[in-house]
Amino acid sequence: MQVKTIAFYHYTFPAGGAEVVTCNLGRFFAKHGFRVLLYTWKPNAELLTEELRKIFDIRPLPDTKRISGARNTDFLCESLKTERADVLFIQATTDIAFEQIRTRTTAKIIFCLHNTPFWEVYDLKHKKSSEIPRPTLTRRLEYALLRKPAYRLTRKLEQRYAQLYIRVLSNVDRFVTLCPGYSDEFEREIRRSGLPGEERGDLEKQARRLKLQRIEFAGYQYDVTPFYRRATFVCLTSNFEGLPMCLMEGQQYGAIPVSFDSYSGIREITCDGECGIMVPAYSLRKYAELLNRALADGELQKRMRENCYKAAERYDLECIGQEWLALFGKL
Numbered sequence: 001m002q003v004k005t006i007a008f009y010h011y012t013f014p015a016g017g018a019e020v021v022t023c024n025l026g027r028f029f030a031k032h033g034f035r036v037l038l039y040t041w042k043p044n045a046e047l048l049t050e051e052l053r054k055i056f057d058i059r060p061l062p063d064t065k066r067i068s069g070a071r072n073t074d075f076l077c078e079s080l081k082t083e084r085a086d087v088l089f090i091q092a093t094t095d096i097a098f099e100q101i102r103t104r105t106t107a108k109i110i111f112c113l114h115n116t117p118f119w120e121v122y123d124l125k126h127k128k129s130s131e132i133p134r135p136t137l138t139r140r141l142e143y144a145l146l147r148k149p150a151y152r153l154t155r156k157l158e159q160r161y162a163q164l165y166i167r168v169l170s171n172v173d174r175f176v177t178l179c180p181g182y183s184d185e186f187e188r189e190i191r192r193s194g195l196p197g198e199e200r201g202d203l204e205k206q207a208r209r210l211k212l213q214r215i216e217f218a219g220y221q222y223d224v225t226p227f228y229r230r231a232t233f234v235c236l237t238s239n240f241e242g243l244p245m246c247l248m249e250g251q252q253y254g255a256i257p258v259s260f261d262s263y264s265g266i267r268e269i270t271c272d273g274e275c276g277i278m279v280p281a282y283s284l285r286k287y288a289e290l291l292n293r294a295l296a297d298g299e300l301q302k303r304m305r306e307n308c309y310k311a312a313e314r315y316d317l318e319c320i321g322q323e324w325l326a327l328f329g330k331l
Contacts, residue, residue, distance in 0.1 A: 009039045117189060
C-alpha cells in the first residue's frame with residue numbers, strides 16, 4: 001500500500017518511553033515527507049515543544065472524562081476517515097475501541113506493546129493495598145484479604161488479560177513487541193490460556209501439508225459481499241451457535257448454509273433442511289460426507305439456492321421492523 005498519512009494514538013503525550021519512541025519516529029517520518037497526526041486523551045501542553053508541534057498535527061480527544069466513550073470514539077473514527085490516515089500506531093494503551101476503528105476506517109492498525117508481555121498481571125499481583133484506586137479502609141481490606149490472594153492462587157488474572165489481548169489481536173493488522181523474546185513469551189501465554197487465538201499460521205501450514213490448491217485466507221474483510229456472491233456454500237463448523245448471521249447473509253446471495261444440527265437456530269435458518277444442509281451434531285465424518293455429496297449434485301444445489309432466496313426474505317428489514325412495531329403495540 002502507498003502510505004502518505006501516519007497517525008499515532010497515546011493515552012497521554014508527551015510522557016515516558018513510549019512517547020519518546022513516537023517523537024523519534026515522528027521526526028523520521030516527517031523528514032521523509034509523510035504527514036504525521038497524533039491523537040491523545042491527555043496532552044501535556046507544557047511539554048509540547050515548538051519542534052513537536054511542527055512535526056505532529058496534534059488532535060486532543062474531546063471527552064476528557066471517558067477515554068473510550070462514544071464521543072471520543074466517534075471523533076477518532078471520523079477524523080481518521082477525514083484525514084485519510086493510512087496507518088494508525090496505537091502505542092501501548094488497550095483502552096480504545098479497536099473494533100470500531102477497524103470497521104469504520106480504512107487505516108491499517110499497528111499495536112505496539114511497550115512493556116513485558118502481561119505486565120498487568122505482575123503489577124496487580126504485587127500491588128500494595130495502599131496503591132489501589134480510592135484506598136479506603138474497606139477497599140484495602142477487601143483487596144488484601146480477598147482479591148490479592150485470589151490473583152496469586154488462581155489464573156484469573158492471566159485469563160482476563162489473555163481475553164483482552166486476543167480481542168486486540170483480532171482487530172489489528174500488526175502486533176509489535178519490544179524484542180523477539182517477548183513475542184515468543186506472549187504467544188506462549190496466549191496458548192497456555194486455552195482461549196481461541198490467532199490460528200491463521202497453523203491453518204496455512206495445514207493447507208500446504210495437504211497440498212490444497214484452491215484455498216484463500218482472506219483475513220478480516222469489511223465488505224464480505226463479493227465472497228457471498230462467489231460462494232455456493234457457507235460452511236460453519238462451530239459446535240453450536242445462536243442464530244448465525246453469516247448463514248442468513250449468505251442465503252441472500254443464494255449461498256447454501258452447512259452447519260451442525262446442534263442448535264435450534266439452524267432448523268429455523270434452513271427450514272428444516274429445505275434450504276441448507278444440517279449435519280448430525282459433532283460428526284466430522286458426516287460433515288465431509290454430506291458436503292461432498294452436495295458438491296456433486298447440481299440439481300440439489302439449484303433447488304436449495306432458490307429456497308435460500310425465499311428464506312432470506314423472512315429477514316428483510318421491513319418484515320423484521322413490522323414485527324418490532326407489533327411487539328410495541330402489545331407492551
